[in-house]
Amino acid sequence: MSSLILSLDVSTTGTGWAIYGGSTLLQSGVSKPKQKSFYERAKAMASELKTIQLRAIQRHDKPFESIVIEQNTVMGPNQQTSIKIGIATGVILGRLLAEDIYFVNVSTWRKYWKFSYKDRSKKSMKKQAVDTVSVEFKKQVKDDEADAILIGSYFVNLGKDFGDLESHRN
Template identity: 70%
Template sequence: MKSLTLSLDISTTATGWALFEGSDLVESGVFKHKSKSFFERGRFMASELRAIQSRALQKYDCHFKSIVVEKNSVMGPNQQSMISIGIVTGIILGRLVADNVYFVNVSTWRKYWKFSYKDRSKKSMKMQAVAKVSDGFNLNVKDDEADAILIGSYFVNHGQEFGDLESHKVS
């Protein structure tokens, strides 16, 4: 029996998501909200993702085995930004249901997808993600959605085999 995996590229302004049935990408997207409050944006994204899970459970008639989240160990622009991202991640994960939550280091999935590090800028990394999704999945998506797709695809196809993923049993 196949199971569902939801992969997330969480930020305080936009969250990219991708839904996999087994190893097949079945849906993806990005959620943004215009509120000036990161807390309100986080609540909105959590609510929308919960609705996606509910619809997927009905549509695919199987359970959510995993939620996969990018774990970025690099300090953001400042300490307050990192705290805000942690809070939003908690809000989102608190609303979702899965057997396990896995955190994948950004360097791990980018290494798997053979990202070039000649230019390490955020812009270059985002452009590479969009190009890899265009080439590998024949999709034209924005950068947050591209990251979620690549994170999820790495996980469902290869990530579970490796012991360097941080995982937490939810149920």
């Protein structure tokens, strides 16, 4: 098995994550701490994800080669939310280990999975992610975890070969 890859769907309330060994999904979940401020939640998510990462390194005896994160270039509900997600992402990445960090645009991985854009609502996109994971991975998950699984699968199966992924070396 090749090195490990961590896929993240970061938000201010909960972060979906998935760990891949090569193109195989090894485990996934959601970090959803209860702290009141988004900054405290981000710190708690970072600590939890660091623990998950260290356990995976120990269990699989492999290092983390890459972290892949959804990059949403469209402004969220408002500019403040987008800024908070950026801060949360920075806090989380500051605690994690990987040789490379990649950002993949939300529309890129959704196109790969052939999402329908007839209804562009957040609810429709989240439902499509959950349904796709149910069919493709035979796994019942919530939307944040589904997004992380699909982002990671896109990356390990196709995305890493494309030059349109933005890479930042640690």
